[in-house]
Every structure is written in structure tokens, then in C-alpha cells.
Amino acid sequence: MxxxxxxxxxxxxxxxxxxxxxxxxxxxxxxxxxxxxxxxxxxxxxxxxxxxxxxFGTDVAQPAANRSAIIEFRVSDVDAEYSRLVKIIGGFVQTPTTMPWGNRSLLLRDPDGNLVNFFTPVSAEAIRKFDRKAGAVAPADATA
CATH class of the missing domain: 3.10.180.10 (2,3-Dihydroxybiphenyl 1,2-Dioxygenase, domain 1)
Structure with a gap:
């Protein structure tokens, strides 16, 4: 899958x-x-x-009603992205902050109110985790 x-x-x-x-x-x-x-x-x-x-049928989704999902983008330098976006985006939910799980994170909302996270792995463990994910895609029939 x-x-x-x-x-x-x-x-x-x-x-x-x-x-x-x-x-x-x-x-x-x-x-x-x-x-x-x-x-x-x-x-x-x-x-x-x-x-x-x-x-799809009626009432299967409602625009601008999400409060449970976060749309995430891994970026090479979240602080540089903040410096770029601060000139374009009005407000932020959270300016760059290092999270306990090892990512440096920037949170904002899109025009529909969806939460968007730009993040950069900064701890050794987070960097290893995302390097592994970037390097290998499991075949569809692989078993864990």
C-alpha cells in the first residue's frame, strides 16, 4: 500500500x-x-x-470544518521558512519551536482554518527517523 x-x-x-x-x-x-x-x-x-x-454523495465532507488533522511539510530549515513567510503570512499559531520529539516546528493556518506544520528534524533520533523514511519505500506486498 x-x-x-x-x-x-x-x-x-x-x-x-x-x-x-x-x-x-x-x-x-x-x-x-x-x-x-x-x-x-x-x-x-x-x-x-x-x-x-x-x-461522492451529499454531506460527505464540509469545507473549513477541520479541527483534527494537521497538514505537514518537512522543510530543510524551518527558521528560514519562518523568515520568508513572516513577510507573506499574517499570523502564526506557533513560531519555530523545538518539540519534545525532536522536530523544530512552525504552525500556521490556511485560509480555510486547516492547521499547517512546517518542520525540520533537529535531534539525532528525528534526523535518523526521517533519513530512513526518505531512503526506502517498502514494496506494496512487504510484510512488517
Missing amino acids: DFVSIRIITDQIKPLMAFYETITGLSATWFTDDFAELATPSCTLAIGSTRTLAL
Whole structure:
């Protein structure tokens, strides 16, 4: 199995995708006016308009209602990202802080209120953990 994407449903697809393009420095691929993806080397952030919900049935998702998931991006230098974003983003939930599990973390909210974490592994253990993840992708039929 391969986890490939997470999708955000929104009433404001163009401003939301513009926000993610701005904070990541990546360009989105637009498939329709109602669906776009922002691909990174490890995963894809998909954003769909509420109009796409009709394809799944009614009331399966509600835009701007998330309070349980965090969208996370590993970056090479979270403090440099903060310096760049402080000029672009109004407020932050948390400025760069070293967490007990070894990541230096920066928290902000996207225009729909979703929590976004930029982080850099800084402890030896966190660095080893993410180096292992970056170096090997298990085959779909591998057993643990």
C-alpha cells in the first residue's frame, strides 16, 4: 500500500491553492476548475471544490470544518521558512519551536482554518527517523 495524497474540500479553491503554492513555492496542476493537485516528492496535496462532492454523495465532507488533522511539510530549515513567510503570512499559531520529539516546528493556518506544520528534524533520533523514511519505500506486498 502506498499513501499518495490528502484532499481538502473547499468553497474557495483558487485562493486556497494559491496559498499552498505561496507557502511551498510549488506550482499546482489544475485538472478542472474544481480540482487541482500540488505534488511533492513524497505525497500530493489535492484540493477540490465543494462541487466535487456531488460525485461522492451529499454531506460527505464540509469545507473549513477541520479541527483534527494537521497538514505537514518537512522543510530543510524551518527558521528560514519562518523568515520568508513572516513577510507573506499574517499570523502564526506557533513560531519555530523545538518539540519534545525532536522536530523544530512552525504552525500556521490556511485560509480555510486547516492547521499547517512546517518542520525540520533537529535531534539525532528525528534526523535518523526521517533519513530512513526518505531512503526506502517498502514494496506494496512487504510484510512488517
